[in-house]
Amino acid sequence: MRDRPSVTAAWVAAWRSFGVLLPEEARLADDPYGARFARATGLFRTPALARALFPQRALVYMQVRTRVLDDALRGFMRDGGAQVVLLGAGFDCRALRFAHELEAKHATVFEVDHPATQARKREVLAGDVGAKTEYIAWNFEERDMSELPGALAERGHDASKPTLTIWEGVTMYLSENAIDASVRAMRDYSGPASRIAFTYVDRALIEHPTARVRIVQRLVAGVGEPFRFGWDPHDLPRWLAARGFEVKTDDSMRDLSIELLPERFVLHADDAGRRIATAVRT
Numbered sequence: 044m045r046d047r048p049s050v051t052a053a054w055v056a057a058w059r060s061f062g063v064l065l066p067e068e069a070r071l072a073d074d075p076y077g078a079r080f081a082r083a084t085g086l087f088r089t090p091a092l093a094r095a096l097f098p099q100r101a102l103v104y105m106q107v108r109t110r111v112l113d114d115a116l117r118g119f120m121r122d123g124g125a126q127v128v129l130l131g132a133g134f135d136c137r138a139l140r141f142a143h144e145l146e147a148k149h150a151t152v153f154e155v156d157h158p159a160t161q162a163r164k165r166e167v168l169a170g171d172v173g174a175k176t177e178y179i180a181w182n183f184e185e186r187d188m189s190e191l192p193g194a195l196a197e198r199g200h201d202a203s204k205p206t207l208t209i210w211e212g213v214t215m216y217l218s219e220n221a222i223d224a225s226v227r228a229m230r231d232y233s234g235p236a237s238r239i240a241f242t243y244v245d246r247a248l249i250e251h252p253t254a255r256v257r258i259v260q261r262l263v264a265g266v267g268e269p270f271r272f273g274w275d276p277h278d279l280p281r282w283l284a285a286r287g288f289e290v291k292t293d294d295s296m297r298d299l300s301i302e303l304l305p306e307r308f309v310l311h312a313d314d315a316g317r318r319i320a321t322a323v324r325t
Contacts, residue, residue, distance in 0.1 A: 048163035052133030055212055057081035058105035065102055069308045071110035076136040079167050103308055104317075107300050108242060111319050112209055115240035116141060119207040125150040126206040128195070128232070130225065131183065131213035132156040134164050138173040145174035152176045153195055157183070183217060188224035192232035203234045210241035215249070215270045222272055223286075230287035230324065237324040239288060246273035248316030276318060288322040 060077030062070055116127065116137060125148045129135050132154040138145065145152065151174075154161065158180040165178065177198035181191065192202060200206070208229050214222060229239055249270050274282065280290040296317045300309045 046159055048160045049133055049157065051212070051216075052160055053080040055105065056134035056136070058101050059109055062102050062106045062109075065099065065106065068305050069103055069106060071106040071303055072113055074109065074136055074140060076139055076168065076171070077134065080134045080163075103300075103304070104296065107296060107303055108211070108319065110303060111294075111299055112211055112240050112242075113137070113141075115238070115321060116207065116209065117144070119205075119238055120144055120148050120150065122236075124148070124205045124207055124236075124238075126153070126200060126204060127151070128153045128155060128200075128206055128208045128229075130155050130208050130210045130229070132164070133160060133212065134167075135209070135211065136168070136173075137209070138176045139168070139171055140173075142173040150174060151199060153179060153198060153200055155179045155181045155191070155195075157181070183221050183225065188221070188228040189231070191228040195232050200232065201234070202232045205236040205238070206233050207237070208233070208239040208241075210239060212242055214241060214274075215244045215272055217272055219272055226283070226286045226288070233287075233324045235324065238291075238321060239323075240319070240321045242317065242319050243279075244270065244273040245316040245318060246275045249273040253316075279320065283322050284325070287325055289325050291321045291323055293318060293320040 056074070056077035057080065058077070059072065059074035060079075060081075062072065062074070119127070120141075127137075127145070127150060129137065129152060133156060135154075138152040138154070154164075154176060156164075156179075161178055161180050177200075179191075179194050179198060181194070192200075196202065210225075217225070233239075249272070276293055279293060283290055296319075297309070299319065
C-alpha cells in the first residue's frame with residue numbers, strides 16, 4: 044500500500060468544501076476545511092486537472108453522501124452515543140464540523156487511518172480546535188485487525204458502550220480479506236446498540252463498469268488506489284449477519300438524491316452502483 048498521503052482523500056475533501064459553489068438548494072452539508080487538503084496536494088497548480096476533478100456532478104454527489112453520514116452521526120448523538128470511530132478517516136473533518144454537538148455529549152472521536160494520510164491531516168489542521176480526538180495510525184493491509192480493539196482501548200475507547208463507526212469511501216479500495224477482518228474488528232469493539240454507517244460500490248459495477256466508471260477506475264488506479272472490492276446488495280444482509288451486524292438501511296445514490304435534492308439536481312447524483320448502508324450490532 045502507498046507510503047504517501049491518500050490522493051483520493053484530498054479529492055473527497057475538496058469536493059465537500061466546494062459544495063459552496065452549488066446553488067443554495069443543492070447544498071446539503073458544509074465543510075469549510077476540505078479545500079486546504081486540495082491545496083496541500085498541489086491540485087491548484089494544475090488547473091486542467093482541477094477543472095476535471097471538480098465538476099458539478101462530483102460536488103452534488105458528495106453533498107448527498109456527506110449529508111447522509113452526517114445525519115447518521117446526528118442520530119447517534121441524539122440517542123445518547125458518545126464514541127465515534129472514523130475508520131479510514133482520510134481528511135474527514137467531522138470532529139471539527141460537529142465540535143459543539145460532540146463536546147455537548149462529552150464524546151470522543153477515534154480516527155484510524157494510514158500513517159502518511161493521518162500525518163498530513165494533522166499537519167494541515169494544526170491549530171484548529173475541535174472535539175476530543177484520539178489518533179491511531181493504522182495500515183489496513185499490513186496490520187492485524189484483531190489488534191485494533193486493543194489499540195482503541197489504549198486510547199480510552201470502551202467496548203462495552205455504543206460506538207458509531209463511519210466507514211466512508213474506504214471499502215472499494217481494500218482487499219476482501221481486509222474487509223472481512225475490518226468488520227470482525229468492528230464487531231469486537233462495538234458494544235450493544237453500536238452502529239456502522241458506510242459507503243460501498245455494487246460488485247456489479249466493479250465487474251462490469253460503465254464507460255464513466257472505467258474512467259474513474261483508471262484515474263484512481265493511476266494514483267495507486269485502484270478499486271478492488273464491492274458487495275452484492277442482495278448478499279450484504281447475509282454477509283453482515285454472519286459477522287454480527289444487522290442491516291438497517293441500504294440505499295442507492297439515486298434513491299438518496301431523490302429524497303434529498305430538488306428534481307433538477309437528481310441526475311447529478313444518480314449513481315445506482317454507489318450505495319450507503321447502515322447496520323447495528325446484534
